Amino acid sequence: MAADPFHLAWFTPFKTPAWKSPWAADTPLTWLNGEYYMDMARSLERAGFDFMMFEDSTLVSDTYGGSTENDLKHGLHSPKGDPVPLLPMLAQVTQHMGFIATMSTSFYPPFLVARVMATMDHLTRGRVGWNVVTSSEDLAGQNYGLDHLLPHDERYEMADEFITVVKELWDSWEPGAIVADRETGYLADHTKVHPIHHDGKYFKVRGPLNLPAGPQGHPVICQAGGSPKGRDFASRHANVLLSAPKGVDQMREYRDDIRARAVGHGRDADDVKVMFIVQPVLGETQADAEEIARRRNELTQDQIETILGIMSITTEVDFKQFDLDAPLPDDVTTNGHQSGLEQFRKRTKGKTIREALMGQQTEAVELVGTPASVAAQMDEVMEAVGGDGFLIRGEPVRTHSRRYIDEIASGLAPELRRRGLIRSDYPESTFKANLAAF
Numbered sequence: 396m397a398a399d400p401f402h403l404a405w406f407t408p409f410k411t412p413a414w415k416s417p418w419a420a421d422t423p424l425t426w427l428n429g430e431y432y433m434d435m436a437r438s439l440e441r442a443g444f445d446f447m448m449f450e451d452s453t454l455v456s457d458t459y460g461g462s463t464e465n466d467l468k469h470g471l472h473s474p475k476g477d478p479v480p481l482l483p484m485l486a487q488v489t490q491h492m493g494f495i496a497t498m499s500t501s502f503y504p505p506f507l508v509a510r511v512m513a514t515m516d517h518l519t520r521g522r523v524g525w526n527v528v529t530s531s532e533d534l535a536g537q538n539y540g541l542d543h544l545l546p547h548d549e550r551y552e553m554a555d556e557f558i559t560v561v562k563e564l565w566d567s568w569e570p571g572a573i574v575a576d577r578e579t580g581y582l583a584d585h586t587k588v589h590p591i592h593h594d595g596k597y598f599k600v601r602g603p604l605n606l607p608a609g610p611q612g613h614p615v616i617c618q619a620g621g622s623p624k625g626r627d628f629a630s631r632h633a634n635v636l637l638s639a640p641k642g643v644d645q646m647r648e649y650r651d652d653i654r655a656r657a658v659g660h661g662r663d664a665d666d667v668k669v670m671f672i673v674q675p676v677l678g679e680t681q682a683d684a685e686e687i688a689r690r691r692n693e694l695t696q697d698q699i700e701t702i703l704g705i706m707s708i709t710t711e712v713d714f715k716q717f718d719l720d721a722p723l724p725d726d727v728t729t730n731g732h733q734s735g736l737e738q739f740r741k742r743t744k745g746k747t748i749r750e751a752l753m754g755q756q757t758e759a760v761e762l763v764g765t766p767a768s769v770a771a772q773m774d775e776v777m778e779a780v781g782g783d784g785f786l787i788r789g790e791p792v793r794t795h796s797r798r799y800i801d802e803i804a805s806g807l808a809p810e811l812r813r814r815g816l817i818r819s820d821y822p823e824s825t826f827k828a829n830l831a832a833f
């Protein structure tokens with residue numbers, strides 16, 4: 396039996412595509428002009444994707460081995476462009492799909508987020524979302540005058556106040572406040588535009604916003620909290636959640652937990668869509684796909700430097716200091732990406748770091764096969780988990796290329812569509828309404 400239709404999205408940084416790939420063409424030097432991502436948006440909309448989500452961070456890290464060499468050599472967290480100005484460009488070359496950019500509650504003032512999101516919502520006619528992150532790196536904080544980030548759980552408390560302020564600002568103009576009445580001489584009716592006078596623990600904001608909210612009112616809110624505090628925050632505020640639990644049981648547990656928490660916050664569980672990270676490996680035959688996956692999983696020195704480099708950036712623990720042939724020491728803790736470190740610790744239990752890296756699985760489920768067999772597997776997984784969709788991630792070093800995008804858009808997506816598993820049209824006018832449609 397087929398699962399209900401599910402949502403399909405793509406997770407990416409605004410970053411160099413797979414520059415070592417023989418299919419990279421000139422993209423390693425030209426991606427910052429946005430063309431690569433505009434082509435990608437066109438292809439994904441044709442394929443029936445719901446949205447593209449751009450993660451972000453704002454640092455060049457020297458945590459790994461005390462040098463920026465590893466980050467820059469492999470292009471891990473830098474170079475990276477700000478996705479915010481990219482979004483309206485992508486909306487300009489598409490008609491229906493949604494686009495999400497990341498902005499951190501530790502670094503932006505809430506007024507700026509409210510303003511830029513409202514402006515983009517108008518520019519895109521209701522097709523943007525905000526990925527709310529609290530950030531994980533003191534090194535990023537040091538670009539904004541902070542020596543350290545607040546402690547992990549307190550960052551979520553601050554984010555909670557932040558998002559409350561942003562929503563109040565979006566609501567500070569009543570509908571119909573712009574009257575543009577030549578007879579009376581009023582462009583905007585001041586009696587319908589209200590200050591918010593917010594004076595809280597972290598923020599003091601007078602308001603009102605200096606423009607009305609866009610077509611979505613409150614643009615789509617996206618979040619990826621994994622810790623208990625993060626899950627609580629996400630289930631209170633988000634329309635869409637991104638997650639990377641491992642295996643069908645953990646996926647179901649995560650989704651059930653988020654839905655139960657959402658109900659606890661007085662929301663309808665169906666208002667929160669949970670998306671699971673996957674990275675399908677496609678071949679013309681099963682054997683082809685398995686060979687590609689085998690090569691992808693080989694633990695080369697580059698892979699080690701990439702995986703441990705990313706772990707070092709997001710946890711701010713120098714993973715270069717550890718003996719690869721020994722277990723991860725018990726006393727390693729982080730004020731950064733807590734759930735990332737916990738998952739790694741679980742994987743290393745009873746193993747050396749090297750062994751854990753060999754069994755490393757960054758996706759929710761491994762999908763390896765032909766477009767038809769992977770589509771069937773996605774159907775089964777969604778049936779077992781209950782929903783709500785998959786977030787495809789092109790593995791950054793080798794597969795984020797026009798070729799890989801086309802394998803998904805012209806191979807996998809049509810198979811999914813043929814089975815009625817993904818959308819074939821966008822009946823609503825906004826991203827948020829299309830997301831809520833099933």
Ligand SMILES: Cc1cc2nc3c(=O)[nH]c(=O)nc-3n(C[C@H](O)[C@H](O)[C@H](O)COP(=O)(O)O)c2cc1C
Pocket residue numbers: 406449450451452497526527528529530531618619620621622623624625626637638639672731732733734735
């Ligand atoms: C799919 C996904 C995307 C994420 N995107 C970002 C991002 O763009 N920027 C960021 O600072 N953190 C990002 N994170 C980290 C989360 O915001 C969160 O900090 C992380 O999942 C750990 O959860 P916790 O904060 O509840 O411990 C992402 C996490 C996941 C799973």
